[in-house]
Amino acid sequence: xSLFTILDLLGTSAFAISGALSAMNRKLDLFGIFIxxxxxxxxxxxxxxxxxxxxxxxxxxDTTNMFLIGSITIAAIIFRNKxxxxxxxxxxxxxxxxxxxxxxxxxxxISASLDPIICITLGTxxxxxxxxxxxxxxxEIPVIFRKEIYATASxxxxxxxxxxxxxxxxxxxxxxxxxALIILIRLLVVxxxxxxxxxxxxxxxx
Amino acid sequence: xSLFTILDLLGTSAFAISGALSAMNRKLDLFGIFIxxxxxxxxxxxxxxxxxxxxxxxxxxDTTNMFLIGSITIAAIIFRNKxxxxxxxxxxxxxxxxxxxxxxxxxxxISASLDPIICITLGTxxxxxxxxxxxxxxxEIPVIFRKEIYATASxxxxxxxxxxxxxxxxxxxxxxxxxALIILIRLLVVxxxxxxxxxxxxxxxx
Amino acid sequence: xSLFTILDLLGTSAFAISGALSAMNRKLDLFGIFIxxxxxxxxxxxxxxxxxxxxxxxxxxDTTNMFLIGSITIAAIIFRNKxxxxxxxxxxxxxxxxxxxxxxxxxxxISASLDPIICITLGTxxxxxxxxxxxxxxxEIPVIFRKEIYATASxxxxxxxxxxxxxxxxxxxxxxxxxALIILIRLLVVxxxxxxxxxxxxxxxx
Numbered sequence: 299x300s301l302f303t304i305l306d307l308l309g310t311s312a313f314a315i316s317g318a319l320s321a322m323n324r325k326l327d328l329f330g331i332f333i334x335x336x337x338x339x340x341x342x343x344x345x346x347x348x349x350x351x352x353x354x355x356x357x358x359x360d361t362t363n364m365f366l367i368g369s370i371t372i373a374a375i376i377f378r379n380k381x382x383x384x385x386x387x388x389x390x391x392x393x394x395x396x397x398x399x400x401x402x403x404x405x406x407x408i409s410a411s412l413d414p415i416i417c418i419t420l421g422t423x424x425x426x427x428x429x430x431x432x433x434x435x436x437x438e439i440p441v442i443f444r445k446e447i448y449a450t451a452s453x454x455x456x457x458x459x460x461x462x463x464x465x466x467x468x469x470x471x472x473x474x475x476x477x478a479l480i481i482l483i484r485l486l487v488v489x490x491x492x493x494x495x496x497x498x499x500x501x502x503x504x
Numbered sequence: 505x506s507l508f509t510i511l512d513l514l515g516t517s518a519f520a521i522s523g524a525l526s527a528m529n530r531k532l533d534l535f536g537i538f539i540x541x542x543x544x545x546x547x548x549x550x551x552x553x554x555x556x557x558x559x560x561x562x563x564x565x566d567t568t569n570m571f572l573i574g575s576i577t578i579a580a581i582i583f584r585n586k587x588x589x590x591x592x593x594x595x596x597x598x599x600x601x602x603x604x605x606x607x608x609x610x611x612x613x614i615s616a617s618l619d620p621i622i623c624i625t626l627g628t629x630x631x632x633x634x635x636x637x638x639x640x641x642x643x644e645i646p647v648i649f650r651k652e653i654y655a656t657a658s659x660x661x662x663x664x665x666x667x668x669x670x671x672x673x674x675x676x677x678x679x680x681x682x683x684a685l686i687i688l689i690r691l692l693v694v695x696x697x698x699x700x701x702x703x704x705x706x707x708x709x710x
Numbered sequence: 711x712s713l714f715t716i717l718d719l720l721g722t723s724a725f726a727i728s729g730a731l732s733a734m735n736r737k738l739d740l741f742g743i744f745i746x747x748x749x750x751x752x753x754x755x756x757x758x759x760x761x762x763x764x765x766x767x768x769x770x771x772d773t774t775n776m777f778l779i780g781s782i783t784i785a786a787i788i789f790r791n792k793x794x795x796x797x798x799x800x801x802x803x804x805x806x807x808x809x810x811x812x813x814x815x816x817x818x819x820i821s822a823s824l825d826p827i828i829c830i831t832l833g834t835x836x837x838x839x840x841x842x843x844x845x846x847x848x849x850e851i852p853v854i855f856r857k858e859i860y861a862t863a864s865x866x867x868x869x870x871x872x873x874x875x876x877x878x879x880x881x882x883x884x885x886x887x888x889x890a891l892i893i894l895i896r897l898l899v900v901x902x903x904x905x906x907x908x909x910x911x912x913x914x915x916x
Binding site: 321322324325326327328329330331333334344348351353354355357358359361364375378434435436437 | 554555556557616618619621622625626636640643644645646648649655656699701702703704
């Protein structure tokens with residue numbers, strides 16, 4: 299099992315846990331918890347596959363993810379009151395997930411011979427849209443539109459990937475640099491409480 | 505016209521009525537009522553076709569459904585104040601719809617040579633996701649995540665289908681047993697007011 | 711550059727501005743503004759491509775749209791307090807966008823040899839669903855379900871297109887008549903404050 303696969307599974311697990319916690323906080327029932335965990339973990343990849351036309355989508359072709367997400371969700375339910383102590387590790391896993399999913403998305407775009415700008419977009423969508431679907435299903439404005447430099451880290455990572463890829467550096471170096479950049483940005487952003495600017499409209503004269 | 509087709513049309517109609525009632529309760533306009541009726545009736549099948557890659561999706565290839573949904577919605581608008589007296593029949597039609605859509609979803613998965621677990625998932629999505637899209641469009645947390653053993657009946661039916669299919673029983677027997685199981689579970693659940701457990705998080709120390 | 715292309719770019723721009731304004735009104739951050747502008751502008755076409763099976767979807771195959779939407783959004787942010795003075799031109803652009811997107815949607819259906827009814831539906835979805843996704847992401851019941859004769863104009867235009875197309879009139883004539891009809895309906899509707907009927911349910915006896 300390669301380092302990449304291990305990180306991928308870690309990322310999927312972190313996304314599943316974040317979905318399960320979201321669902322329990324909103325008092326959804328057992329089925330709701332599983333569904334939200336599932337879509338958070340595989341939603342971004344599903345949208346990526348549908349947009350590019352890779353069907354049946356990838357989680358349909360390999361059941362490893364389903365079993366992993368199922369087990370992780372059961373664990374999250376059992377240990378739901380202990381997970382709060384793990385918030386730092388969760389944040390790290392979630393960030394790893396973001397990094398890995400961004401990389402997989404960019405690579406999917408490259409395989410489909412799409413324009414670099416589109417590849418980066420695809421990477422960001424793969425990384426972020428699981429969380430967007432989670433928030434829509436839970437009837438909230440997606441958190442990434444409001445207060446987190448989350449997508450921005452993914453965009454920066456995707457751009458870094460494309461540049462290094464263009465200079466034909468080794469695959470592992472590209473992977474590690476991209477993931478490291480995304481993780482670094484998120485850690486710095488949280489440490490220094492950076493956020494994106496808001497632009498308010500002055501509705502005078504109405 | 506086979507029994508299967510008749511049940512399919514009954515199920516589609518029940519889903520359309522449930523969507524139209526939802527839309528009228530939220531005071532949507534005429535167009536909103538038609539759209540919500542339409543997506544409730546064909547949303548699950550559309551997601552199924554998109555995930556598997558069966559495009560153009562099935563309602564685009566056969567207009568019977570569109571005419572049926574249109575007529576049923578007009579009828580639902582005209583008789584909107586009488587439908588409350590029909591709530592029991594509606595519940596039954598809706599359950600038949602759930603059963604039939606689950607079966608069609610599982611079969612789509614089998615035709616695409618997908619793993620049994622994926623086939624069952626596909627069946628449940630086909631049966632339930634029309635209602636999920638209806639609730640999202642109406643700006644509510646999907647009801648199936650909150651208080652109904654609806655998806656669970658579909659999951660149980662899908663599992664039953666796969667087991668009987670594996671033992672190579674006749675097609676009609678498989679269909680009838682699956683549909684009967686789903687209907688039975690829903691009736692029992694409503695009669696005895698069973699619901700899935702909730703798991704609350706104790707946010708102490710925050 | 712043909713008249714059609716110019717109108718298409720105008721329509722995309724108007725949709726992007728309407729998305730950016732929506733996002734700023736809801737106090738989303740910079741990333742949120744870009745995403746909402748983007749999905750409003752290309753959401754309808756993306757759903758059209760996915761349903762018909764035209765993948766990778768069209769905005770992935772031509773980056774013109776992405777650069778246009780990006781620039782327009784930056785402009786909308788800079789001039790956000792001046793745009794209110796432009797509301798009439800915005801309304802006109804938005805209506806042009808609706809007309810053009812409806813035509814492109816109907817044509818996509820014809821190329822895929824779909825039934826006329828389905829072609830009209832596809833045109834309406836292409837014209838309207840960008841706004842639907844915008845409203846869902848902003849956590850609101852889509853405005854077109856509630857108070858605007860917006861989709862109805864698109865439906866009427868699509869029907870007009872199919873009839874003229876059936877009589878084999880020249881392409882330009884079909885385009886111009888359809889777009890003119892849609893724009894005319896919207897202008898009249900707004901001028902005379904027409905709206906679709908509501909159907910209320912009397913929940914007596916509950």
